Amino acid sequence: MSSRDLRRLTLLAVGMGFAMLTAGSVVRLSGDGAACPDWPLCYNSVLPWGNAKALAETAHRALAALVLSLVAWLAIKAWRAERAHAATRALVSALILFAAQVGIGAVVSLDAANATWAVLHLLAGPLALGLLLRGALLLHLPDASADDASAAARAFRRALRALVVSLFVFLSLGAVVAVNGAELACGNALPLCNGGLLPNGGRLTFVQWLHRVSVLGVLLMLGRVLRVVLRRDVTLPRALRWSLYALLAAFLAQALFGAAMIRSNRAALFAALHNVSGYLVWLLAVAGMTLGQCLPLHVPQRPARPQPAWVMTVRDYLMLTKPKVVSLLLFTTLAGMFLTPAGPPPWYLVVWTMLGGYLMAGGANAINMAYDADIDRVMSRTAWRPTVAGRIPPWHAYAFGFVLMALALAIFVLFVNVLTAALALIGFLYYTVVYTRWLKRSTWQNIVIGGGAGAIPPLIGWAAASSQLSAPAFLLFALVFYWTPPHFWALALLKQREYALAGVPMLPVVAGEKETARQMLWYALGTVAISLMLTPLGVAGEVYLVSALALGAWLLALTWRLNQTLDRATALQLYLYSLFYLFALFGAMVTDRALRWLTL
Helix, strand or coil: CHHHHHHHHHHHHHHHHHHHHHHHHHHHCCCHHHHHCCCCCCCCCCCCCCCCCHHHHHHHHHHHHHHHHHHHHHHHHHHHHCCCHHHHHHHHHHHHHHHHHHHHHHHHHHCCCHHHHHHHHHHHHHHHHHHHHHHHHHHHCCCCCCCCCCCCHHHHHHHHHHHHHHHHHHHHHHHHHHHCCCCCCCCCCCCCCEEEEECCCCCHHHHHHHHHHHHHHHHHHHHHHHHHHCCCEEEECHHHHHHHHHHHHHHHHHHHHHHHHHCCCCCCHHHHHHHHHHHHHHHHHHHHHHHHHHHEEECCCCCCCCCCHHHHHHHHHHHHHHHHHHHHHHHHHHHHHHHHCCCCEEEEEEEHHHHHHHHHHHHHHHHHHHHHHHHHHHCCCCCCCCHCCCCCCHHHHHHHHHHHHHHHHHHHHHHHHHHHHHHHHHHHHHHHHHHHHHCCCCCCCHHHHHHHHHHHHHHHHHHHHCCCCHHHHCCCCCHHHHHHHHHHHHHHCCCHEEEEEEECHHHHHHHHHHHHHHHHHHHHHHHHHHHHHCCCCCCCCCCHHHHHHHHHHHHHHHHHHHHCCCCHHHHHHHHHHHHHHHHHHHHHHHHHHHHHCCCC
């Protein structure tokens, strides 16, 4: 088969997949989805003649099987042609998700009352179709992303990714609303929810309100992207520009269909148009992200505007807090809050906990930068820091760090609870004293023992929501504790020469690359084993378990490959994936708990 034929068939598969989702939406809205009590046959027959609803469900299943077969054939062809191609990875991922959707559809057919699996069935289809479309576009586009390293181009691509994420959150909430029949849970008055701006009702009302609020989030992300287009900060290719205009039109149309559905007391026509336009919006967003990654983005040469001195100073002090590092700590804190038996915490408690957590972690990072200025000067990864460049004197950073710590402590004591304040203070002292001043420069166990500082945030979240600590909370602590060495040693392998020059006894400097890779494999095994214990203990359910198995398998595969090759490319891939792994794993925990809470 020629590459041209492969591209054409992939686009055909995208069209068939869209038709399958449209048919599934019609079947669900008409109530035909539960017409067949068995699977894969219907009333033990291939074609249940005489039963119109059963025939409609059978047609939907047949179309799904046809799409799955075509995608499987395309993925095999692409795999044989070039395994490393980005399009191949997208097609194989689409195949896995389409197969999962068919399997989940079987579960839903046999257990129509299981709302959790019904939500997953609604989400797996658009995800799989998005990956299929991405694969089709990558077959037409260059294999690698455009080598445009300008800050404006990178910011635009980040905005496109953020738009796709916000749209997926929007679709996920919509799926929960649809499965639970909560379209009218806020009444039929827009934009109010049962007469008020805030949700006034039970869980389904809250979900419907969140779905409405998520529209604003999508509009903000879309506005961020279109602002670049209109201001011409980046010159976009015509295909990308028009896909973004089409995305805006489709999203506004979907919002109008949604409003019409609510005002008409869930008329089937408007409900179907709302669902189908949602699939179109999702595909256009995936197309825009893919085009933005692969097509060259030209940045006009304009004189740089000098920033006011106070803006640069504020930016430097914000830099002292290490916002990117703190974001992961806050995410594990947030997950800990939602996993307790107490149920979802009130929003104001989440806000105070997140604010206190950021200030406490940011203060610890500022003190770390002040103390390690001599080491940071030697290493290229940290030579840009304001304490190294002299823009902020070290004693200013020390004072800034202690002020943030005091503010965080006051917030925890006054608005959360004393146990949370104590845990946060322990984490602060653990990082600034035990790790920074003692372990980092004295032993290769610095990351192993010092990893306890980064593992405390889940305990903080658990204590904030439940005012106590129990066994599952310490399991979350152990999970992050075991994850830290393979994550950081992957970076240490990439920067071992700089660590040697700085006199920091990281494991690759002391014991060599082979021993480091071996230790990383053992800690990765421990991480995956601990992650799988959460389901037997009742902290998470089947959705999380499947996610943990898939994420852990790839973590172990990368660690094993590093042991075999000891190359920098694998070390970098493992470092980046380990960040995604922890985000995705804790995200799966929260998603699993949220689905169980929302579908009770």
